[in-house]
Amino acid sequence: MALNTKDFPIDDYLAVKNSRNFTGKVVLVTGSSSGIGEGIVKLFSILGAKVVVTGRKDAEIHKVAQEVQQLSPDKLKPLEVTADLTKREDVERLINETIKTFGQLDVLVNNAGIYPTSDIHDKNITDEFDQVFNIDLRAVVQTTHTAVPYLEKTNGTIIDMSSCAALSPISNLIISIQPKSVSYVNYCMAKAALNMLTEVLALELGPKGVRVNAVSPAVTEVEGMPKTLIDLMTKTAPLRRVGEPLDIAKAVVFLASTDAQYITGENLVVDGGQHFVVPGSV
Template identity: 70%
Template sequence: MKILLFIALVSIVSAQFDDFDINDYKDVINSRNFTGKVVLVTGSSSGIGEGITKLFSILGANVVVTGRKEADVQRVAKEVQELSPKKLKPLEVVGDLTKTEVITTLIANTIKTFGKLDVLVNNAGIYPDTNITQKDLLQVWDQVFNINLRAVVELIHESVPYLEKTNGTIIDISSILGIAL
């Protein structure tokens, strides 16, 4: 099993998808084929995660769209299905990854729906605006720790048995802002 720090794909898809043109990604599309692969991207209902999910869908993968807001998950899922060459329906999972039961259900539903997992992209993360004098600093810190680190460890722990079966890949996305903590 490979564990990668994924930078190249992020730079490709980090552009806003408001002006999305599939022709801008022809080189990437022609160089990679994810047909039959199952890709789970956390935090895929907006931002970089949304872009990554769309690109994997364009490349033929079955994708899992995740997020905390149902409307955003549904919007991205619809767009992802439209971008898929075979119009593959993504799995939609709404939930808070700081809750163990949500992570367990996310992995279980992915396996139940697709029968396997090939790629886990840990993308969900937060960086709230706070400072050391803030009264709720420790609550904010717990929230940051739980989504940015604990959830990643739990997702990897739950996914490894399935990723080992497919010689899968784990991609952990982080930010230089983490150094500021």
């Protein structure tokens, strides 16, 4: 007995060959002057996108911007914006300059963040709470709020940079190898809240054509990451290495691509299996 099947256009299948071509797309990555954000903005540039490099230090932004331009197939000049995302006027200037320069916004990657390590006994714990939530959460809300009208025009996408630390508390194994007694209580809380923001906005913005997802790395080798931590995870993780910025960038590019056009509200864990060995590893 023949099955009744829908005849899907073969062109949709053929289009997958070009799913990583971001020519004509505009990508804004916060915190892109170093670390994981730098890796993300470089990969998008290699794939043809017009990109915005932003951070809080002019020299670091300019250095990355020069490298990004050289990586661009058409040597496209990125937009450089120095901004403090805890200040509303800076966020508005960042989005306004993006639109003024490129005329549109297709991808917003909320990557900027900090992870101080005070524990609950610290007399400054609430000051740190305010600082972490201002940068890791409130700034994401403000940036997204400001960018959404432009993303709705392009059926754009939002990718929030979360962490495995949002899924379970950071293991005592990791804490034990730190040079002093530490805790990631504020960081874990902020990233857990970011995951909920991602899910809520996926529901809210989906009908308007905007997809919202998160990426959760674990230990990733960036400047300032303790060598003892890298060595520990290299020995114990299933893939016997820690992540690199490119590993995370590939995941972000996938979620921004047409290959992920039916994915929203998800949290993609990119940790090489670290969470199986050290739950809550960051």
